[in-house]
Amino acid sequence: MIRRANAVLAVLALLANLALAGGPMVVTGPAALAPGKPFVWDVATPIQFTVDGGPMSKSPTGTVVVDHATGLARVKAMFQVWQSVPTTAISFSYAGALTASGLSADGDVDTLAEYNASQTTCKNGTQSPIVFDADGSILKSLGLDPLVIGFAGLCKVDPQAGHILSAHVLLNGRFQDGVTNSTTSNYELTADEFDEAITHEIGHFAGLDHSQINTSVFNQSPGNCNLDDLAGLPLMFPVDYCQARKSAGLPVLAPDDVAWISSLYPNAGYPSAYGTISGFIYFSDGITQVQGLNVIARFLDNPNTVQDESKRVAVSVVSGYLFTGNPGQSITTTNPGSPYGSRSPALIGYYEIPVPPGTYTVQTENIDARFVGGSSVGPLDRPAITYGAYEFWHHNESAFDDPSLKDPIVVSAGQTVNGIDFILNSTPPRFDKYEDGMAFLPSHPAGLFAFRRSAFLLLRRGS
Numbered sequence: 331m332i333r334r335a336n337a338v339l340a341v342l343a344l345l346a347n348l349a350l351a352g353g354p355m356v357v358t359g360p361a362a363l364a365p366g367k368p369f370v371w372d373v374a375t376p377i378q379f380t381v382d383g384g385p386m387s388k389s390p391t392g393t394v395v396v397d398h399a400t401g402l403a404r405v406k407a408m409f410q411v412w413q414s415v416p417t418t419a420i421s422f423s424y425a426g427a428l429t430a431s432g433l434s435a436d437g438d439v440d441t442l443a444e445y446n447a448s449q450t451t452c453k454n455g456t457q458s459p460i461v462f463d464a465d466g467s468i469l470k471s472l473g474l475d476p477l478v479i480g481f482a483g484l485c486k487v488d489p490q491a492g493h494i495l496s497a498h499v500l501l502n503g504r505f506q507d508g509v510t511n512s513t514t515s516n517y518e519l520t521a522d523e524f525d526e527a528i529t530h531e532i533g534h535f536a537g538l539d540h541s542q543i544n545t546s547v548f549n550q551s552p553g554n555c556n557l558d559d560l561a562g563l564p565l566m567f568p569v570d571y572c573q574a575r576k577s578a579g580l581p582v583l584a585p586d587d588v589a590w591i592s593s594l595y596p597n598a599g600y601p602s603a604y605g606t607i608s609g610f611i612y613f614s615d616g617i618t619q620v621q622g623l624n625v626i627a628r629f630l631d632n633p634n635t636v637q638d639e640s641k642r643v644a645v646s647v648v649s650g651y652l653f654t655g656n657p658g659q660s661i662t663t664t665n666p667g668s669p670y671g672s673r674s675p676a677l678i679g680y681y682e683i684p685v686p687p688g689t690y691t692v693q694t695e696n697i698d699a700r701f702v703g704g705s706s707v708g709p710l711d712r713p714a715i716t717y718g719a720y721e722f723w724h725h726n727e728s729a730f731d732d733p734s735l736k737d738p739i740v741v742s743a744g745q746t747v748n749g750i751d752f753i754l755n756s757t758p759p760r761f762d763k764y765e766d767g768m769a770f771l772p773s774h775p776a777g778l779f780a781f782r783r784s785a786f787l788l789l790r791r792g793s
């Protein structure tokens with residue numbers, strides 16, 4: 331029996347007020363030449379990263395468990411996983427050991443002061459460090475949950491050009507130290523699982539946000555998910571709940587991960603390998619746009635195979651992902667709003683999903699209410715309360731239709747199928763003579779959140 335960690339794959343937002351979104355992690359704001367575009371690295375040349383000069387993992391008594399050379403090789407291999415996607419132009423290059431003023435010459439980051447030194451170089455935009463927190467002590471010094479496997483963030487961006495200039499990753503080697511001790515919250519992951527965590531953090535490093543697909547895994551045993559669900563479960567899913575994809579014979583990246591890295595960094599092969607589905611999500615008035623709902627395009631299941639393609643091939647995004655998560659307000663000027671994300675009201679409920687050619691159904695759902703803070707999905711840091719949000723798209727959308735009715739959508743390579751618009755059922759009226767359509771969603775009371783989050787942590791403490 332494997333003791334599963336209630337492990338969290340967090341993205342720490344170093345930049346203030348990040349507009350997090352399913353698909354891209356950060357979207358350009360009012361300062362940009364082109365607002366409402368994903369922040370991306372300039373990939374004309376390979377993205378340079380540096381790596382901690384110390385071991386990847388050591389035991390509580392200081393014995394090296396995963397040495398530096400092995401850790402470095404694993405990190406390089408996980409960068410290669412993203413770079414190997416056939417339809418992306420993204421590439422990475424190892425620029426040597428981490429160096430920073432205040433860091434010992436061996437480049438081994440093992441104190442908070444050394445970690446901060448590495449962060450200073452990242453914020454200056456001079457390097458993009460991968461830090462090995464070999465025994466989890468840096469994470470502890472930062473006041474973070476010991477169940478965080480790793481985190482990543484962008485350090486410096488060019489807000490005008492919309493370019494990522496530097497980013498960082500921290501990996502918690504305590505999950506590879508060979509020690510399982512529940513009283514000290516020290517859990518283990520398999521090598522495949524930890525490699526997935528590395529790959530996940532590199533996804534954030536590349537500019538990808540979390541994705542939510544196949545939350546049905548939460549009704550299954552931790553570490554023993556159904557293969558159809560697992561195949562479609564994004565590597566960028568916010569929590570580590572299932573067995574490693576690789577251990578189950580699946581590719582490390584799910585179709586959602588492959589689609590989004592390709593969409594952000596397309597190469598010449600992308601237009602002949604992907605099409606696009608786009609549309610808007612509306613409240614029941616059919617006019618007011620809804621931000622913060624998950625939208626999933628699922629491949630139509632082929633009844634002649636034993637596999638469920640609708641679970642296995644799915645790509646998602648969050649409505650309003652190009653719109654800001656915090657528009658601010660000008661009355662008291664205490665909240666100038668996020669510097670990120672478009673202010674165009676036309677994008678509040680807009681979505682766009684890159685898909686391989688084929689026949690799809692499209693559906694909406696709520697973001698899981700437990701995905702908050704560092705585990706958030708989409709532009710709102712609190713999932714939206716929504717009503718009647720679980721709905722398939724069909725040709726005659728209305729506020730009074732059967733939400734289970736679904737019409738297939740055929741997408742060819744290079745084609746954008748637009749107008750796949752949803753009108754949600756039974757939402758509160760959001761459009762009347764006193765409103766102009768700029769409606770914003772209420773958020774949960776904080777106390778309720780805290781309760782639900784801890785319930786979730788217990789849920790993931792599986793057997």
Ligand SMILES: [Zn+2]
Nearest residue numbers: 339340341568
């Ligand atoms: Zn993450």
